[in-house]
Amino acid sequence: MDLSFSDSERAFQGEVRAWFAANTPAHLRRKVVTGQMLNKDDIVRWQRRLDEQGYLVVGWPKEHGGPGWTPTQRYLFDLERAAANAPVGLSMGVIMLGPVLMAFGTEAQKARYLPRIRRCEDWWCQGYSEPGAGSDLASLKTSAVADGDDYVINGSKIWTTYAHWANMMFCLVRTANSGKKQEGISFLLIEMDRPGIEVRPIVSIDGEHHLNQVFFTDLRVPRSNLVGREGQGWEIAKYLLTHERTSIAGVADSKAALANLYAEAAQRRAGGRPLLDDPAVRIKLARAEIDLMALEYTNLRVLSSTAAGKAPGPESSLLKIMGTAVQQTLSELSVEFGAEQAWPWHAPGALGETDHAHAMERYAFLRAATIYGGSDEVQKTVLAKSLLGKTAA
Numbered sequence: 001m002d003l004s005f006s007d008s009e010r011a012f013q014g015e016v017r018a019w020f021a022a023n024t025p026a027h028l029r030r031k032v033v034t035g036q037m038l039n040k041d042d043i044v045r046w047q048r049r050l051d052e053q054g055y056l057v058v059g060w061p062k063e064h065g066g067p068g069w070t071p072t073q074r075y076l077f078d079l080e081r082a083a084a085n086a087p088v089g090l091s092m093g094v095i096m097l098g099p100v101l102m103a104f105g106t107e108a109q110k111a112r113y114l115p116r117i118r119r120c121e122d123w124w125c126q127g128y129s130e131p132g133a134g135s136d137l138a139s140l141k142t143s144a145v146a147d148g149d150d151y152v153i154n155g156s157k158i159w160t161t162y163a164h165w166a167n168m169m170f171c172l173v174r175t176a177n178s179g180k181k182q183e184g185i186s187f188l189l190i191e192m193d194r195p196g197i198e199v200r201p202i203v204s205i206d207g208e209h210h211l212n213q214v215f216f217t218d219l220r221v222p223r224s225n226l227v228g229r230e231g232q233g234w235e236i237a238k239y240l241l242t243h244e245r246t247s248i249a250g251v252a253d254s255k256a257a258l259a260n261l262y263a264e265a266a267q268r269r270a271g272g273r274p275l276l277d278d279p280a281v282r283i284k285l286a287r288a289e290i291d292l293m294a295l296e297y298t299n300l301r302v303l304s305s306t307a308a309g310k311a312p313g314p315e316s317s318l319l320k321i322m323g324t325a326v327q328q329t330l331s332e333l334s335v336e337f338g339a340e341q342a343w344p345w346h347a348p349g350a351l352g353e354t355d356h357a358h359a360m361e362r363y364a365f366l367r368a369a370t371i372y373g374g375s376d377e378v379q380k381t382v383l384a385k386s387l388l389g390k391t392a393a
Contacts, residue, residue, distance in 0.1 A: 005072065013076045019053065020084035032085040033260060033355055035334075035362035037208050040123075040165050047089040047120045055081075056089050057098065057118055064102060064114050071303050082252035083259070092124040092161075093117035096240050097170050100187075104228040104236050109189070127157040127171030127190070127214065128237070134159075135371075135378045137172070138181045138234065142216065144173035144188060146223065151175070151188065153196075153219040159372065163199050163212040167192050172233050185233035189225040196220065206365040207345065241316075241374065249323025251299050254292055257330045261285065264337050264355060275337060284336075288329050295322045314386035317379040324369035324376075331363040 005013070028046060031038055038046075050056040058074050060066025069077070081088070098117055101110050116122045133140040142155025153173060163169070169190040176184035192199075196219030202211040228236050262285060265276040275281050302315045335342045338356025345360060370376045 005076070009072055009076060012073055013080060016055075016077050016080040017084070019055070020080055020086050023049065023053070024084050024086040028087055029085045032087055035358035037210070037358075038087060043087070043090060044120050044123075046087055050089050051118050051120070057094055059095065060098060060102070064098075064110070065118055075300075075303055078252040079255065082256040085256060085260075088253075090120065090123070092126055092170075093120075093122065096126065097124055100170070100227065100236055100240050103239060104187070104232070108224075109227065113189075122168045123162065123166045124168045124170060125160050125163040125166035125192075125214075127160060127169045129159045130156060131158050131213075135375045137237065138185070140172055140174060140185065142171070142173050144175050144186060144221070146175070147220075149223055150220040151223055151226075153188075153190075153216045153221060156213060156215045158213045159202070160199075160212045160214050161210055163192070163214050164201060164209065169214070170227075172237055175230050175233075182234040183231055185237070186230050187227040187233040187236045188221055189227060190219070190221050194219055194221065204365060205367065206361040208361070208365070210365075249295060249299060249319035250327055251292070251296050251323065254323070254326050254330060255296070257327075257334070258285075258289060258292060260355070261288075261330065261333055261337060268337060268339075270339075281337075284333060288326065288333065291322070291329065292326050295319070295326055298322070314383050317374070317382045317386075320374060321370075321376050321379050324366075324373075327369055328366050331359070331366045334359040335363045 025046075028038070028042060030036075031042070047056060054067050055077070057064070057066045058069055058077055062068040067073075094117060098114060101113055105113075113122065117124070127142075128137060128140075130140050130142060140155075142153065142157065144151040144153045151173070155173075157169075157171065160169075169192055171188050171190050172185055173188050174184050175186040178184065190197075196217045198215040198217070200213045200215070201209050202213060203209055204211055262276070265281055265285065266274050268275045270278070276285075298315065299319060302319065305315075334356060338359045341356040342359040344357060
């Protein structure tokens, strides 16, 4: 594995850095630094700005509107995007559904939905988890029964991020109950304005409304909205989750967060001296940096394999486990360094909008990071089966 970058790659990195420096709105930078939740308008405007520059669907091939970048270019792009404290675009459509449609969708589905994902004309949410099927996703019970040209859907999905903003959902449903439970699952696209859908808010521990429970009651969806074959949903879900768990490691954003913590520790004072002069603080930062370096090198190994034409394998589970652990550690340090500045909850009050004004909210929300997207326990079982050839006891 060659970890050096060519002159052309360094030049590309410089171009990306200059663009983000000139084009990232100050209010978005501030929200990213402080951990404040972006609103829908923030995200839509930013996604469209990225698309105008050709910086949105960076992992898509040219025939579908992507830039045709190498995996190394995509990695460098993400590093510079995060270093500029610029937010990411919407991941549900760009990172998750887009590649699925390219691999499994009909020509009509690709022609309709891929351009709309790029222009942010559709806001997608993910209908996977259910009250009784989270980490054990294959146990899902939401049913889709064929009736003429439609499927009739009954059941519910939970922890559905931004369902209250979405006009579309990609959803796993059960179309058969015979054989292995994985064999009866199908992948459907659902318009959120159809009769028979109810979205109920779930306010998470950070006090924000990211999440929802979605109920389906005799919901009719055209059978033409099926992606792939009936019963192919589990194969498609695994393909999608590999992309999600690789990106969820968040190496670039964690590197930016660590850099911000170092800068803050150099500026903040305790006992008349900078925090960074405290050996205990330096040890905590060093430990976080070592873990992040190990994560980055693992990510680079996956990058090297991808550049050689290999699909991500069980390494995606390892990236997810370690990536979310690093994110939690950095959120803890932000609260610790912020001290009294991290006390306010959804209101800066007399302290003003400091870099740590939303640190406690982010810390609280990231307690779920080792659960969502596939819990640590499940990911470790995946690794054991794939790498050690063993099953869980």
